Amino acid sequence: MTEIPSAQQPRSVSLGGRIVLATLGFCLLFTLVVVGLRTWSAWQSSLAVMSGELKLIAQVYERTLSKSIWEMDRESMQTHIASVVNVPSVGQVVVTLQSANRVPEVFRRTREGWQMSQLAPTLQTQLDYEVFPGTKETVGTFALYGDERVLWTRLRAEIANIVITQVAQSLLLAGLIMLLFSRLVTVHVRRIAQHLGQLTPSNLRQLLALDRPPSRQDELSQLVTGVNQLQSNLSDYLERQQRDEKELVAHRDHLADLVRERTTELENTNTRLEDANALLDGLARTDPLTGLANRRHFDEIKQIEFRRALRTGQPLSLLVCDIDFFKRYNDRYGHAAGDQCLRAVAEAMQTTCSRAGDLVARIGGEEFAILLPGIDAAHGAELAAHLCQAVAALAIPHQDSEAAAHVTISVGLAQLDAAQVERFDTLFDQADKALYQAKSQGRNQVVVHSPAAIALQSDTGSNHG
Numbered sequence: 295m296t297e298i299p300s301a302q303q304p305r306s307v308s309l310g311g312r313i314v315l316a317t318l319g320f321c322l323l324f325t326l327v328v329v330g331l332r333t334w335s336a337w338q339s340s341l342a343v344m345s346g347e348l349k350l351i352a353q354v355y356e357r358t359l360s361k362s363i364w365e366m367d368r369e370s371m372q373t374h375i376a377s378v379v380n381v382p383s384v385g386q387v388v389v390t391l392q393s394a395n396r397v398p399e400v401f402r403r404t405r406e407g408w409q410m411s412q413l414a415p416t417l418q419t420q421l422d423y424e425v426f427p428g429t430k431e432t433v434g435t436f437a438l439y440g441d442e443r444v445l446w447t448r449l450r451a452e453i454a455n456i457v458i459t460q461v462a463q464s465l466l467l468a469g470l471i472m473l474l475f476s477r478l479v480t481v482h483v484r485r486i487a488q489h490l491g492q493l494t495p496s497n498l499r500q501l502l503a504l505d506r507p508p509s510r511q512d513e514l515s516q517l518v519t520g521v522n523q524l525q526s527n528l529s530d531y532l533e534r535q536q537r538d539e540k541e542l543v544a545h546r547d548h549l550a551d552l553v554r555e556r557t558t559e560l561e562n563t564n565t566r567l568e569d570a571n572a573l574l575d576g577l578a579r580t581d582p583l584t585g586l587a588n589r590r591h592f593d594e595i596k597q598i599e600f601r602r603a604l605r606t607g608q609p610l611s612l613l614v615c616d617i618d619f620f621k622r623y624n625d626r627y628g629h630a631a632g633d634q635c636l637r638a639v640a641e642a643m644q645t646t647c648s649r650a651g652d653l654v655a656r657i658g659g660e661e662f663a664i665l666l667p668g669i670d671a672a673h674g675a676e677l678a679a680h681l682c683q684a685v686a687a688l689a690i691p692h693q694d695s696e697a698a699a700h701v702t703i704s705v706g707l708a709q710l711d712a713a714q715v716e717r718f719d720t721l722f723d724q725a726d727k728a729l730y731q732a733k734s735q736g737r738n739q740v741v742v743h744s745p746a747a748i749a750l751q752s753d754t755g756s757n758h759g
């Protein structure tokens with residue numbers, strides 16, 4: 295799960311807190327507007343009250359003042375004017391006496407600190423005295439000026455009242471909204487957040503339920519339905535995925551088994567083929583009668599050893615052997631006996647030249663070639679002599695041989711002279727010539743090729759050149 299680093303996380307402000315702040319802001323604005331309206335209204339009603347008061351004062355004092363003026367009772371008039379100006383809402387009282395023959399006389403009484411104002415109401419009324427019933431005489435005018443300070447004092451008291459009630463009202467409203475929002479929304483949103491935070495693939499089947507009447511259908515119930523639907527879909531999807539994964543694993547295992555079986559089969563087949571190939575290869579390189587290497591094998595090895603000797607400078611000797619008077623042997627003892635003789639001679643040769651690297655091959659009817667890597671002519675000649683002795687030791691009777699009473703062989707030997715010989719065939723010719731020489735010298739002997747054409751006589755009693 296990817297977590298947002300704390301440094302990048304925005305500062306957490308609860309939804310309820312935002313609602314409260316918004317409500318308080320709205321209430322403040324509302325309070326300002328209402329306070330303004332109510333203040334204007336209070337001012338208007340204050341003006342109306344003061345006008346009413348002035349009117350009432352005028353009604354109360356009109357008759358007594360008219361009487362005092364008519365009766366010329368100045369003292370009483372002054373007393374009345376003084377008592378009028380003592381009424382709190384009155385700032386100034388002006389009484390003007392009218393007389394037909396005289397200049398109007400003005401009596402003015404002003405409250406201390408009062409100033410003429412355009413805002414405070416003013417009331418001017420005519421003073422009439424009823425001399426006789428039904429006969430009225432105008433004696434003067436009576437002007438009352440309201441005191442603006444009283445208006446402001448009253449307004450201040452009213453404003454305080456308005457502000458206190460309005461603020462209390464707004465605070466109560468904000469508190470109520472916060473409480474309702476918390477109970478109806480915030481607590482459930484927290485529950486949903488907690489539920490989502492605890493969700494794991496293993497508890498997707500545990501559905502979300504809010505602690506409130508199920509009959510309540512609103513945005514929260516839609517959210518709960520959506521969350522549960524999402525969980526259900528996710529759970530189904532995960533189950534399908536797990537099932538598919540299991541099937542996939544089973545298929546994979548089955549496929550692996552098949553591949554293993556097939557591989558084993560192929561390996562067995564390959565092993566059998568390799569064995570068969572090795573067998574065929576062996577057969578292709580083996581002389582079926584004697585079990586020695588055949589001509590083909592000899593031709594392969596001779597090139598390898600020839601090149602190795604040229605490269606390393608190690609000596610390489612070649613023996614070419616031939617059974618003496620073998621035609622006569624066949625003629626006297628029969629072909630099967632001839633085969634038996636060939637097998638016995640071959641075994642004797644193989645036993646004598648059994649050093650690693652020696653190669654004994656049957657290269658013709660009764661002709662054999664022996665490759666002796668690392669062996670020089672002197673050592674090779676000794677080995678050839680041992681060969682002749684080994685064949686003689688077989689004591690195979692040969693009545694028609696002119697060389698001995700038993701089967702004998704003649705051997706031609708040549709050592710590779712790397713300075714002179716460039717092809718193996720040359721070495722073979724040299725050994726073959728030495729063999730020819732051994733034959734012509736009476737057989738049953740070893741002849742080593744050399745310019746002097748040395749012939750050695752074997753221990754069998756025959757001559758060696």
Ligand SMILES: Nc1nc2c(ncn2[C@@H]2O[C@H](COP(=O)(O)OP(=O)(O)OP(=O)(O)O)[C@@H](O)[C@H]2O)c(=O)[nH]1
Binds near residue numbers: 617618658659733737
């Ligand atoms: N039994 C048998 N005889 C074979 C085989 N291969 C060749 N021969 C015989 O070997 C004889 C070789 O005779 P020649 O080449 O005249 O030589 P040789 O009689 O040994 O006389 P020299 O070599 O001069 O001593 C032939 O009679 C072939 O038939 C074989 O596999 N089995």
